[in-house]
Amino acid sequence: MLEGKKVNLRVIDTEDISTYAEWMNDRAFVGEFFIPRQRAHSDYEKGFKERSPDSETLIIETKDGTKAGWITFFLSRFGGYATSTEIGYMLAPEHRGKGYCTEAVTIILDYLFLLQKTERIQAVIADENVASKRILEKTGFEREGVLRKLVYSIGKWWNVTVYSILREEWKEPRILK
Ligand SMILES: CC(C)(COP(=O)(O)OP(=O)(O)OC[C@H]1O[C@@H](n2cnc3c(N)ncnc32)[C@H](O)[C@@H]1OP(=O)(O)O)[C@@H](O)C(=O)NCCC(=O)NCCS
Numbered sequence: 001m002l003e004g005k006k007v008n009l010r011v012i013d014t015e016d017i018s019t020y021a022e023w024m025n026d027r028a029f030v031g032e033f034f035i036p037r038q039r040a041h042s043d044y045e046k047g048f049k050e051r052s053p054d055s056e057t058l059i060i061e062t063k064d065g066t067k068a069g070w071i072t073f074f075l076s077r078f079g080g081y082a083t084s085t086e087i088g089y090m091l092a093p094e095h096r097g098k099g100y101c102t103e104a105v106t107i108i109l110d111y112l113f114l115l116q117k118t119e120r121i122q123a124v125i126a127d128e129n130v131a132s133k134r135i136l137e138k139t140g141f142e143r144e145g146v147l148r149k150l151v152y153s154i155g156k157w158w159n160v161t162v163y164s165i166l167r168e169e170w171k172e173p174r175i176l177k
Contacts, residue, residue, distance in 0.1 A: 002058070002111055004103045004175055009058040009071060009111075016059055017045050019067055028093050033126040035154050060091065060104045068095035071104045073112060076122065084164070085118045089132075096131070103175075105139045109165065110173040119167050126151070127159040136163045140170060 002009040012020065021041040023029040030036045048057070055074035062068050069091035076086035087108055091101050112121055125132045127146060137143075141163035149157035 002107050004107050006063065006098070006103050007068065007100050007107075008061045008063065009104060009107055010061055012048060012057045012059055012070065014045070016067070017041060017048065020044055020057075020070065023070075023090070023092065029090060031090070031129075033129050033153065033158065058104075058108070060089075060100060062095070062100070066095075068092055068100055069104075071101075071108055073108060073121075076124075084120050084122045085112060085116065086122050086124065088123070089135075102135050102138050105135055107175050109139060109170055110175050113167055113170050114173065120164050122162060122164040124150075124160050124162050127161050133161065133163070139165070141165045142169070 018041055021039070021044045024044070025036050025038050027036050051057075052074065055072065057070055057072040059067050060069045060071055069089065071087065071089040073085055073087045075083045077083055087105065089101055089104060109121060112118060122144075123132075123136055123141060124147070125136065133143075142165065144162040144164055146159050146161050148159050150160045151158045
């Protein structure tokens with residue numbers, strides 16, 4: 001368990017899969033920038049069992065143990081020759097706007113920079129996703145640029161913005177302060 005002030009992060013386990021499947025099949029949960037892929041509970045279970053050892057998904061829990069959302073990290077391949085650790089996150093609508101995701105990202109940055117030799121952590125965000133971009137700016141990410149029409153969803157092509165934070169910009173653990 002990774003502990004913050006408002007939320008804790010706990011590695012997803014078998015008993016969380018049904019909540020995760022419900023969330024991911026729900027339009028309100030995945031938000032306005034994605035169409036929720038409709039997948040069976042068993043597909044999610046299989047996905048978690050077969051996940052790469054370089055990736056992890058953690059449940060974002062409030063301090064009373066309520067499941068509020070998830071945050072993930074994984075190795076993203078770039079141009080067939082480079083890899084970068086990438087993060088993604090989603091929060092249930094009733095838990096948004098309370099700073100939970102900002103804290104979850106702060107915790108995961110500490111965890112990854114303390115745990116891994118990575119020099120760079122990135123996030124790739126739909127250009128219109130203001131809340132998500134704000135989280136990255138608040139947690140010290142730099143905007144790198146736009147990848148035009150990278151993603152097709154909800155009947156249109158979306159530009160996405162790439163953000164990253166380097167180890168020297170993170171400097172030291174923040175969540176303990
Ligand atoms: C994006 C998301 C994770 C944000 O989670 P959250 O816990 O509400 O985020 P926080 O409360 O930590 O911070 C959100 C920040 O964005 C700001 N914000 C939110 N909506 C905004 C809007 N429409 N315009 C401008 N700023 C906005 C908030 O005011 C806050 O900034 P502040 O602390 O300076 O006031 C959540 O909305 C979500 O799950 N969306 C659907 C899934 C998604 O888009 N995930 C990210 C891409 S993978």
